[in-house]
Amino acid sequence: MRGFLLTALPILVALFSIAYYYTSFTHTVFSDPSAKDIPSSPSMLNNTIKNTMSKALHHAKITAHRSSARGHSNHGWLDTYHSFSFANWYNPSFTHFGSLRVLNEDRVKPNNGFPTHPHRDFEIFSYILSGELTHRDSMLKKGAEGGQSDRFYRMHRGDVQFTTGGTGIAHSEFNEHNKDTVHFLQIWAIPWAKGLTPRYHTRHFDDADKRQGFVNILSPLKGGVEATAEQEKAAEPTIPGTIPIHADFVMGAGIIAPDSKFEWTVGAKATEATKRKVYIHLPMTKGGKAKIKLDGREDSILLEGDGAFVDGVNAGDKLSVESVGEAEAEVVVLDTA
Structure with a gap:
């Protein structure tokens, strides 16, 4: 018995030492606050690293606004979806987002439309996705905006009409x-002042440019809230080549190929306001085949018709938008204070 103990004792001591070393090592690693959530399996570790590394805007809160949560009315001639409360549809959760007040996605059948009606104290713009939309208003003059007529301006894909x-x-x-049915977005923003002089602008933005990256569509009037009459007449935007808007508001649009990624610079370097809100919208243009992912987050994947509220971001932040569907995704960005 004594011989057995003498033989076995060194082996037991060695085993105990190995066990103690291993236990101490693992305890040291996992008791570290920075490492306490490290998973135990390689597959879990890979997933954690992937999710952590891809989420660039840790401070941003991204909340999906699903298409199914929008207001919807089909009047036969008009099939319309409301991201925010509009007409007979009211949802207290969706009244506005910063200065963004209305985002309607409309399809109007041939030889139909909205007859003459008044507006006041809103910035209103239409973004044409497909088809043809004819605009008439009380401000149009002969030869203006392309010289089509003294009574109308006819818009097609890529055109933006602003009032x-x-x-x-x-x-x-x-x-x-x-x-042909016309498919377009109509968007309203709350201006920084009431009683402004009515004005309108129309510009075309090429698809080729949108396929290279986000194209700025609207930016604040350079003269700002205190703009003089001369600055109002000059209508110079903060970002050259865009349409001026009377609000701390920037609009952009991009067409992202599958497996490609664009970055939106929050505020678009057009505003001094630090705290921003960004609304992302994916129009229904590809029969459900377009899909995007925001900020690399698996829980922020948008399907066609979906939108997303991006809150808690700052001017200069980079928001990634990745196309993860089968078809290219046309993405509209609405960036507001």
Whole structure:
């Protein structure tokens, strides 16, 4: 017995030492606050690293606004979705987001549309996705905006028509095409002042540019809230080549190919306001085949018709938008204070 103990004792001591060393090592690693959530399996470790590394804006709160949560009405001639409370649809959770007040995604059948109606004290713009939309308002003059007529401006894909309602303006929007449905976004923003002089602008933004990165569409009037009459007339935007808007508001658009990624610079270097809100919208243009991921987050994947509230971000932050669907994704960005 004594011989057995003498033989076994060194082995037991060695085993005990190994066990003690291993226990101490693992305890030291996992008791470290910076490492206490490290998973025990390689697959879990890979997932954790992937999710942590891809989430660039840790301070941002991203909340999906699903298409199914939008207001929806189909009037036969008009099939419309409301991201925010509009007309007969009201949801207290979706009244506005910063100065963004209305985002409607409309399809209007041929030879139908919205007859002349008034607006005041809103910045209103239409972004044409497909088809043809004819705009008439009380401000149009012969030869203006392409010289099409003294009574109308006919818009197609890539065109953006912008109106400052101000003290009051009347306009109509009709699909006068005989065959094609027009698909467009109508967006309203709350201006920084009431009683502005009504104005309108129309510009075209090429798809080729949108496929290279986000293209700035709107930016604040350079003269700001205290703009003089001369600055109002000059209508110079903060970002050259964009349409000026009377709000701390920037709009961008991009067309992202599958497996490609664009970055949106919050504030677009057009504003001094640090705290920002960004709304992302993915229009229904590809029959459900487009899909995007925001900030690399698996819980922030948007399908067609979905939007997302991005809150808690600062001017200069980089928000990644990745196309993860089968078809290219046309993404609209609405960036507001």
